[in-house]
Amino acid sequence: MKQSMIINGKTHEIDVDGDMPLLWFLRDRLEFTGTKFGCGSGLCGACTVHVDGQAIRSCITPVNTLVDKTITTIEGLSENGDHPLQKAWLNNNVPQCGYCQAGQIMNAASLLAVNTAPSEQEIDTAMQGNICRCGTYQRIKKAITEAAHTMYKEV
Amino acid sequence: MSISNVSRRNFLKTAGITTGGLVLGVALPVNALAEKGIMKASGSSLNAFIHLAENGDTTLYCGRCEMGQGISTALPSVVADEMEADWQRVTVKQGDADEKFGPQATGGSASIRVMYQPMREAGATAKAMLIAAAAKVWKTSADNCFAQAHFVINKTNQQKLGFGELASIAANMPVPEKPVLKKKSDFNYIGTKLPRHDQNEVVVGKRVYGVDTKLPGLKYAAIVHCPVLGGSLKSLDKTDALKVKGVTDVVEISRFDVPFGSIGGVAVVADNSWTAQQAVKKLKIEWNLGENAVYDTKEYKQQLVANVEKPATLAAERGDIDKAFKAAKHKISATYTGGHLSHAPMEPNASVVWVQKDSCEVWASTQSPVDIQKVLGQYLKREPKEIIVHVAMAGGAFGRKYKCDYVHEAAVISEQTGVPIQLIWSREEDMRTGYYHSINAQYIEASMDDKGNVTGWLHRAAFPSIATLFNPSLVRAPEQNLGDITNHLFGVENFRTESGDAKAHTRIGWYRAVYAIFYGFSFGTFADELANKAGKDSLTFVNQLFDNNKNEKQQAQIQRAKKALATVADKSGYHNRGTLPKGQGIGLAVHYSFQSFVAMAVHVEVKGEDIKVLNVDCAIDCGQVLNLDGATAQMEGAVVMGMSLALSTEITFREGAVVNSNFHNYPVMRITDMPNVRVHITDSDEKPTGLGEPGVAPFAPALSNAVFAASGKRYRDLPFKPLAV
Numbered sequence: 001m002k003q004s005m006i007i008n009g010k011t012h013e014i015d016v017d018g019d020m021p022l023l024w025f026l027r028d029r030l031e032f033t034g035t036k037f038g039c040g041s042g043l044c045g046a047c048t049v050h051v052d053g054q055a056i057r058s059c060i061t062p063v064n065t066l067v068d069k070t071i072t073t074i075e076g077l078s079e080n081g082d083h084p085l086q087k088a089w090l091n092n093n094v095p096q097c098g099y100c101q102a103g104q105i106m107n108a109a110s111l112l113a114v115n116t117a118p119s120e121q122e123i124d125t126a127m128q129g130n131i132c133r134c135g136t137y138q139r140i141k142k143a144i145t146e147a148a149h150t151m152y153k154e155v
Numbered sequence: 156m157s158i159s160n161v162s163r164r165n166f167l168k169t170a171g172i173t174t175g176g177l178v179l180g181v182a183l184p185v186n187a188l189a190e191k192g193i194m195k196a197s198g199s200s201l202n203a204f205i206h207l208a209e210n211g212d213t214t215l216y217c218g219r220c221e222m223g224q225g226i227s228t229a230l231p232s233v234v235a236d237e238m239e240a241d242w243q244r245v246t247v248k249q250g251d252a253d254e255k256f257g258p259q260a261t262g263g264s265a266s267i268r269v270m271y272q273p274m275r276e277a278g279a280t281a282k283a284m285l286i287a288a289a290a291k292v293w294k295t296s297a298d299n300c301f302a303q304a305h306f307v308i309n310k311t312n313q314q315k316l317g318f319g320e321l322a323s324i325a326a327n328m329p330v331p332e333k334p335v336l337k338k339k340s341d342f343n344y345i346g347t348k349l350p351r352h353d354q355n356e357v358v359v360g361k362r363v364y365g366v367d368t369k370l371p372g373l374k375y376a377a378i379v380h381c382p383v384l385g386g387s388l389k390s391l392d393k394t395d396a397l398k399v400k401g402v403t404d405v406v407e408i409s410r411f412d413v414p415f416g417s418i419g420g421v422a423v424v425a426d427n428s429w430t431a432q433q434a435v436k437k438l439k440i441e442w443n444l445g446e447n448a449v450y451d452t453k454e455y456k457q458q459l460v461a462n463v464e465k466p467a468t469l470a471a472e473r474g475d476i477d478k479a480f481k482a483a484k485h486k487i488s489a490t491y492t493g494g495h496l497s498h499a500p501m502e503p504n505a506s507v508v509w510v511q512k513d514s515c516e517v518w519a520s521t522q523s524p525v526d527i528q529k530v531l532g533q534y535l536k537r538e539p540k541e542i543i544v545h546v547a548m549a550g551g552a553f554g555r556k557y558k559c560d561y562v563h564e565a566a567v568i569s570e571q572t573g574v575p576i577q578l579i580w581s582r583e584e585d586m587r588t589g590y591y592h593s594i595n596a597q598y599i600e601a602s603m604d605d606k607g608n609v610t611g612w613l614h615r616a617a618f619p620s621i622a623t624l625f626n627p628s629l630v631r632a633p634e635q636n637l638g639d640i641t642n643h644l645f646g647v648e649n650f651r652t653e654s655g656d657a658k659a660h661t662r663i664g665w666y667r668a669v670y671a672i673f674y675g676f677s678f679g680t681f682a683d684e685l686a687n688k689a690g691k692d693s694l695t696f697v698n699q700l701f702d703n704n705k706n707e708k709q710q711a712q713i714q715r716a717k718k719a720l721a722t723v724a725d726k727s728g729y730h731n732r733g734t735l736p737k738g739q740g741i742g743l744a745v746h747y748s749f750q751s752f753v754a755m756a757v758h759v760e761v762k763g764e765d766i767k768v769l770n771v772d773c774a775i776d777c778g779q780v781l782n783l784d785g786a787t788a789q790m791e792g793a794v795v796m797g798m799s800l801a802l803s804t805e806i807t808f809r810e811g812a813v814v815n816s817n818f819h820n821y822p823v824m825r826i827t828d829m830p831n832v833r834v835h836i837t838d839s840d841e842k843p844t845g846l847g848e849p850g851v852a853p854f855a856p857a858l859s860n861a862v863f864a865a866s867g868k869r870y871r872d873l874p875f876k877p878l879a880v
Contacts, residue, residue, distance in 0.1 A: 017400070017430070020427075020429050023429075024427055024428055027428070028426075031369055033367040034359070034360020036501070036502070037366065037579065038501050038502075039817055040581055040583075041819075043818040044818055075359065089357075090350070090355065093350050093788065095223075095351065096225070096792055097222055097502070097550050097552075099500075099501040099502045099551060101357050101358065102360045124827045127826045128825050128826055131501065131823055133501050133823060134551060134792045135795025136792070137825075138831070141826065
């Protein structure tokens with residue numbers, strides 16, 4: 001029986017070496033290039049995706065640990081690019097080069113899934129693994145707070 | 156870096172001559188091309204920068220390279236403004252390497268400075284041609300028409316014709332000799348907070364960077380470089396690497412001794428990047444390390460300090476410094492140092508190159524497509540123009556991607572394997588095979604009279620110069636590298652600049668803000684030390700230093716610098732600093748670089764050895780601002796990069812090789828340390844200047860001054876808190 005995983009709602013057969021990190025399965029095999037390579041060691045967060053809703057570093061996660069798991073990448077975060085975080089990112093003009101932002105957004109989405117109103121310190125703690133070399137941190141913080149408000153204001 | 160000057164008229168004249176795939180009609184210069192039958196009338200390129208389709212969709216080309224600094228929004232918005240195009244109808248595309256776009260090598264914060272006027276003229280020219288087209292249709296005069304929001308309107312009867320309807324007619328209109336430019340009060344986009352044109356793509360992961368290029372038949376390469384500059388391959392056993400499933404080739408890459416050529420290495424080619432990366436680790440390589448294997452940055456920095464703390468080679472002199480020093484009431488001296496820095500953009504070096512018998516095509520994150528053409532042309536023995544370079548969005552660059560060694564390597568691999576190659580450097584290779592910011596030492600000695608006027612200033616700097624890339628035999632920085640010392644805006648009558656010996660043992664390159672990093676640091680910090688010695692507050696003292704400058708040519712600059720400094724003093728609460736809690740302090744600095752003025756006030760809290768940056772006020776005067784939000788973002792980013800280099804980042808060499816390898820031992824700033832940054836932008840009618848780099852320089856001195864104010868501890872060495880690696 002062939003092994004597979006579900007990526008952005010579709011089943012994909014794992015037809016590569018089981019040790020291959022998810023990042024390269026996504027980028028080179030499936031050509032989902034929205035997830036970025038930054039360090040290869042789980043130090044920068046550029047490659048962040050969700051496994052069963054939780055943020056993980058795809059550059060250090062072998063595909064053979066993800067059999068039958070549900071993966072969400074930046075391309076699958078929302079139907080029309082309208083996740084509150086994506087909207088808040090646009091509203092605050094967050095990106096500069098933008099390379100790290102997919103990882104930033106995926107990491108923030110994982111935070112907001114479990115914390116409806118993160119404090120500044122909680123944002124810092126959750127986001128400290130995601131480097132932005134252009135220095136957009138101030139706007140990232142603001143956008144996350146704004147998105148949390150949008151998502152949970154009716155709760 | 157030097158950027159060639161653009162003659163406005165000549166620029167526009169030559170701008171439209173070359174045709175590309177998308178060009179259906181070219182209007183500059185119209186007559187010559189019409190005669191050759193090149194013009195077609197189904198949609199039109201009004202010039203190299205503007206393509207207008209018959210449905211009105213407008214494509215604006217950006218010739219300068221985008222790496223996050225926002226230039227591909229800023230410059231096209233200028234075109235759209237002058238053209239009276241509706242920004243909602245505009246798509247921005249990055250221009251391939253092509254001289255029709257003018258100078259494309261992107262560095263020195265020069266894009267806006269160099270391209271603002273040509274971009275205005277490109278837009279205004281298009282508008283004039285559209286108006287002329289409408290006037291022809293209506294059989295009225297051009298004066299009776301005006302353009303607004305993608306339409307030309309008839310003043311008499313209010314009839315409207317859309318830009319799209321007019322496109323092909325406009326393409327046949329004569330090019331105006333001298334297009335009329337808009338008044339500032341009529342700007343639609345210039346000076347507003349126009350969002351970046353590409354951010355919608357960024358947030359859904361659809362923005363394509365150099366690393367994202369995919370081609371049919373693409374093979375993936377990984378590389379390991381010779382760890383020492385000047386070394387070479389001694390032996391290579393590729394048996395184990397070739398056994399890895401999916402590996403197809405191992406390619407030796409010799410050092411290519413031209414500026415921006417490969418340092419030399421061995422690459423593995425495979426079906427995917429990961430396999431290639433794994434197989435590289437299985438190569439058994441011995442290197443001849445060569446003479447630079449002695450390089451040790453700890454020892455080297457001590458040597459630089461020694462070289463500036465003794466007489467060095469005279470670079471420039473005015474007045475009589477010896478006399479000033481003899482008559483001094485106070486004398487004070489200090490030595491400042493800084494380490495090598497790695498740019499470490501989030502996207503490591505990456506490109507795709509396909510070398511074929513009759514063609515060579517490149518897709519690369521780059522700051523300088525022209526240099527790719529030059530280097531690959533030299534390597535392949537082809538004309539630079541034969542190298543087709545598609546300029547991809549760079550995932551950060553900061554100066555690193557001006558140098559195309561990584562593209563050259565992909566070309567070597569493609570040439571030898573005959574297939575298109577994507578070469579992505581690992582983070583480790585990126586950090587260890589850089590073009591590093593100069594390690595440096597500066598010694599300043601100054602004299603003051605009894606009123607606190609600085610009467611003499613001796614400034615010695617020693618650092619391996621970027622000029623060593625082009626002339627490796629240089630033993631010290633040439634005089635022109637020290638011009639920013641000699642021409643500093645502080646007014647000191649008796650002044651001497653000296654260059655200390657500093658041979659290069661690694662490749663030195665432009666790093667965001669370049670020499671302004673250490674000149675800003677030494678001038679800004681030493682001024683505060685002098686103020687302290689004179690018993691004056693830093694703001695008063697620095698203003699006095701400026702006021703003592705009687706050079707007529709620098710008066711306008713001095714006023715702008717002083718104004719920026721006054722702004723951050725006012726906004727930061729500097730005047731009420733006496734009321735700050737114990738352990739807090741505010742430090743100021745202002746620096747003029749790349750023709751822009753930036754001042755910063757840094758507010759810190761110091762607890763023991765812990766430095767916490769609370770607030771940063773930043774005032775900029777870059778003349779007419781093109782994009783208020785983009786300018787603000789550049790300053791926020793400059794604070795972050797300034798903070799990394801002031802506090803923590805440093806590249807260390809031992810036995811000729813870089814010790815750092817990844818972000819765990821090259822600790823760039825993270826979100827946890829982000830201060831509250833407030834940016835104050837001067838409303839100015841002066842000619843616009845760039846902002847990519849000037850914000851970096853004033854941060855470190857302002858921080859040093861703030862920490863001193865808060866704790867009495869003076870930091871003179873960058874970074875303040877180096878990690879032991």
